[in-house]
Amino acid sequence: MEILNNSSLRSFNTFGIEQRARHFAKVASTDALKEALSWAKKNNQRPLIIGGGSNILLTKDYDGLVIKNELSGYEKIKEDEDFIYIKVQAGEQWHSFVLYCLEHHYAGVENLALIPGCVGASPMQNIGAYGVEIKDVFHELTALHKTELTKRTFSLKECNFGYRESVFKNIYKDQFVITDVTYRLRKKPVYHIAYGAIRQELEKRHITELSIREIAAAVIAIRSSKLPDPAKIGNAGSFFKNPSVPIDAYLSLKANFPGIVAYENADGSMKLAAGWLIEQAGLKGYRQGDAGVHEKQALVLVNYGNATGNDILKLCDLVMQTVSDKYGVPLHPEVNLI
Known part of the structure; x- marks a missing residue:
């Protein structure tokens, strides 16, 4: 693990805001994350964990250690007749995970296509779009306590999901780092097309036979037409x-x-x-x-x-x-x- 000093954060937040971190480190494993957090504690530096930087607004330089979560990888945990359980490391890009599910015919996240950010942020704020939220496909997650450096597993109930809310935004705010999330995905799709925009886009595309790929394509088209690309604006x-x-x-x-x-x-x-x-x-x-x-x-x-x-x-x-x-x-x- 390398710690940089006085490091620019412009390329690590999608607003493209120029602020600087007193210290900055990238971590690609749980051990490296523990090492970074230990360093922060030893040197009395407040740690700030960032993923895709797509849900933050930097209003000043950060006087502490910014840790970029780059944990990566997918793992099939188990499956039954109806569901398959996939554990995803927190640093994976969310949309890449959606594409992975489409490729393997795992249903449940197609309505959440093209949402920016990393997997670790998805349960943090219970991301949602077009009638689907993370709580609908969530099984459990693993998180590391920032100061005690102990791992804890959180179940669906323990996350206490609400509208853009979870325990990690209130009672456990700034206490844990999410390291991986396990999703419960359907083998047989249940389609969510109640939102008029999706129905209209499907009609526009003359789609008569639904599939998770067609719904994802419709969502991507809708989001692309309405939302600016952070790489451009x-x-x-x-x-x-x-x-x-x-x-x-x-x-x-x-x-x-x-x-x-x-x-x-x-x-x-x-x-x-x-x-x-x-x-x-x-x-x-x-x-x-x-x-x-x-x-x-x-x-x-x-x-x-x-x-x-x-x-x-x-x-x-x-x-x-x-x-x-x-x-x-x-x-x-x-x-x-x-």
């Missing part, structure tokens, strides 16, 4: 969570804004489309210098070139305040602010 995908409100608050909003887009939650509350709220508040395509609201998808904040993390943060604050003033609905960032 810096961004972290959806910047805000979709807010939920009680049914009476939703009915009041609908009376004033008949076109409001919402979906019913299991508990009877209504999840509002944050992108619609932002767009209807007049901010789609809005720009402050090189920080902007994307012109095709208002849920995405972008760096047009030389925006700083604080430029993006100021725009975030403006969006939240504008939406709150117009609708009385608070927005919350999905991206981790560092």
